[in-house]
Amino acid sequence: MSASLTCHSLSFAWPDGAVVFDGLDIAFGPGRTGLVGVNGSGKSTLLKLLAGDLVPADGSVKAVGEIGHLPQNITLDTALRVDEALGIAERRAALHAIEAGDAAEEHFEAVGDDWDVEERALVTLGELGLGHIGLDRTVGELSGGESVLLRLAALLLRRPGILLLDEPTNNLDLYARRRLCQAVASYPGILVMVSHDRELLDLADQIAELHSGEVTWYGGNYSAYEEALAVEQKAAERTVRAAEADVRKQQRELADAQLKLARRKRYGQKMWDSKREPKIVMGARKRAAQESAGKHRAVHQERLAEARERLDEAVEAVRDDDEIRIELPYTAVPPGLQVLTLEDLRTAYQARVDGVLDLRGPERIALVGRNGAGKTTLLRTIAGELQPLAGTVTAHVPLRFLPQRLDVLDDDLSVAENVARFAPGATHNRVRARLARFLFRGARADQKAATLSGGERFRAALAALMLAEPAPRLLLLDEPTNNLDMASVRQLTTALESYEGALIVASHDLRFLESVGITRWLLMEEGGLTETTPEALAGPV
Template identity: 85%
Template sequence: MSTSLTCTSLSFTWPDGTPVLDGLDVAFGPGRTGLVGVNGSGKSTLLKLIAGELTPSDGTVKVAGDIGYLPQNVTLDTALRVDEALGIAARRAALHAIEAGDAAGEHFETVGDDWDVEERALAALGELGLGHIGLDRTVGEVSGGESVLLRLAALLLRRPDVLLLDEPTNNLDLYARRRLYAAVASWPGVLIVVSHDRELLELVDQIADLRSGEITWYGGNFSAYEEALAVEQEAAERMARVAEADFRKQKRELVDAELKLARRKRYGQKMWDQKREPKIVMGARKRAAQESAGKHRILHEEKLAEARERLDAATEAVRDDDEIRVDLPYTAVPPGRNVLTLQNLEPAYGARIDGLLDLRGPERIALIGRNGAGKTTLLRTIAGELAPVAGEAEAHVPLRFLPQRLDVLDGELTVVENVARFAPGATNNRIRARLARFLFRGARADQRVATLSGGERFRAALAALMLAEPAPQLLMLDEPTNNLDMASVRRLTTALASYEGALIVASHDLPFLKSLGITRWLLLEEGELRETTPEEAGNPA
């Protein structure tokens, strides 16, 4: 089959002058493609350009067929009914009018040949585990994860020729993820997915690695990509060692040659001073020596320059992707210290906590549960952002909450300005030094937050939280790995493993939770908060 999607000389620069893509040429054919790359490499921007959400600075995007796009942050009007969100409200209303005996021609025109649209819509919802929602409820009644699946259901009903998915498993619980995996595995057309979800990337047919504005293709799924990359990197590191050894050799030879030339020059000057030979002979010999010395020096300098080029090329081939380095403030909490007390707490939505729940010392709590169970509501209530219906939540130590939507940041301010809001007593130099550890160096720290990628926004929000005054002794994180590449997840895991305060993490990412040394697993289910085990958490019914 012919190529379905082609990008030619595609370039894009943000209004503040920050370049993202410059002359990218790439073509996507039928099959499932995993688009990978470090945070900020331009993956989401590329999908937006293909979907028409952004206009390229230069170049073209040509698509043979219809495009369906699921953005990283799904926002739906909460007042919409489910059938409106699915795009079938008009056909459904026409069908109901006809069934009620209204034979107006416009109803038949609206329905067309789609007489089973309602059944197909309910089937699509059922396939994604949303059969309980129904078509007449409003979007405001569904959870964030359910709204992602609802948007996906709308795309499945449309059956576009090209499907673009940007971090589709963000905010999805284990049940919903498995529904999405099944939909991806059975997709018949062109599919491009940006994700850090390893299980999802195991379902693709090929990997497109976006790095330094260029795409490199790897056949097979993510495991095959990692194996191929490991072989490439081993060869690249070997070439870099050889090139470095050659460069050092050329530097030594240049130094040796210059020493020899210096000795010859001193000898020639001595002969000139002593006038042991006729002046015309000594002059000719001096000119010849200078000419020979010049050629000798140029030869060695050229060899050194060539060795430098080979070393630079070999070094560039070795990946040294920056990872965030999180220096957490000293926040040790004694084992017996009372950190948080929840008493007969009833949040505005979700599980009621009967009796007393204490968090003591440096406990590490994993908060799990299905989409819509009320995890985010509970965290926001503890953080003081939402008032409880009844009961109380009292923190006994400084607390910081990193929300799922990262809405602690002002998109119109720069990264530096955002962090300064949380630490008004910190100097500009201190803030910039800390931001450098989060990969915001130099001009990157002066970027407006609105122009950042999802992973970059997370880094900026985490930096703001860590620099906040006073330093947090209780950290609450809501789906912290949603927008991070795998390298950043590893670095975050290392940082949190060394954190000496108390920790509450709401996440659907079980491998991440298990890496944190969780001491208590709490499950929100059917209005009840109860203790569970990692084994039970990993096997949802």
């Protein structure tokens, strides 16, 4: 029987009463589904409900076939051997015992029909780029990215009919991402993936967009979804313009009707005052006129109310795709100006720069390489957070560093107060006016940093650095797109378009790097830096 996965009338709320789903119906068929939506829309919650890790308040989840779930935050016991993490240790031990001549019945029961389990495990590890780790090493010897791929290998070895992946490329370097994409592309069952990784989402057969507790389906991959969305939005904007014109028309007609009624009333009063007709006739005429006027006014008021309702519906259909649009003239770096010099640099954890590396003018440098190669260490050394073991770092312009942890914010302060810390000379009104360009308007600027969502926190940290005084003319970003939804990635991209200074960004996301106008690519390999190209990085693993 082929696998299937359906939800019927699914409802779920958090203990504080916040409703995530109320009567959700959804069915996943064969193929790859990209589950998208803004941060906080309930994507991870839905995967946990599908996997049985959360229990719905009402409704049901029905799965035909085994479910494999790769959660966003993976914790593996560092003392486990690789074969234990893969779930094959017992069968492997039994196989080795049988091969050594021990014909005990329990060994055959442990193996069952899975005589090639060790070979399958090694093949699966190899396909994910983990062939070098072997089955006897411990999890503690692996990097964070290797641990994610190991957990995926354990799922694939079980051959589940349904696979649920939650942000699987987080913490993966460029090479590991490519391996994961290959595994996704070849998966034969039902696959549902939550991701902000465009390359991965472009492998989807269909996109399910989660918004306000409901799902809308789009055929094709993420690029096709964006095209369909753009067409929808243009149609929605035309509808808004037509609805606005209708409201203005109804307002004019109501005003004209009220003017005519006022004239009739004045004429009737004049006739009453002149007593040209019998009182009983004039009274009847006045009552009839009042009734007619009331009906006439009610008709126009009803039409206006209906027009306003249509306008409200049309406005709701238009996405709130606010983009960060700012002017940062003081960040500008003229061509040729020396921005940064690294000379014979040796950092902690063995990262190094041989000879002299100069950054001049508004260059945009991508720092790429495997996890653990030393990219973060180099950025922290340039930012002055770590002292070099040898050599020199000379920044010729003001710089700011945005780390992966986003710990530049004080959780006890509001967004506005955090920005004011970095720009002590700016007035209160100036801080709030500039924050509005980062989409923190009105009361949103008064939110405590501790209460912000992941995307909001990133935007607030970016605002604090880019609006700092003196203006940063060199910006260092460390894996800025990790844990950002697609809308937040677009907002980051537009913010960097406004930034006129030099940029060094460490990232594994080639699509993002290309979108921000990288002018120079540096590969960190075995601790050293070499020039490279995006074409070379996109080549075979």
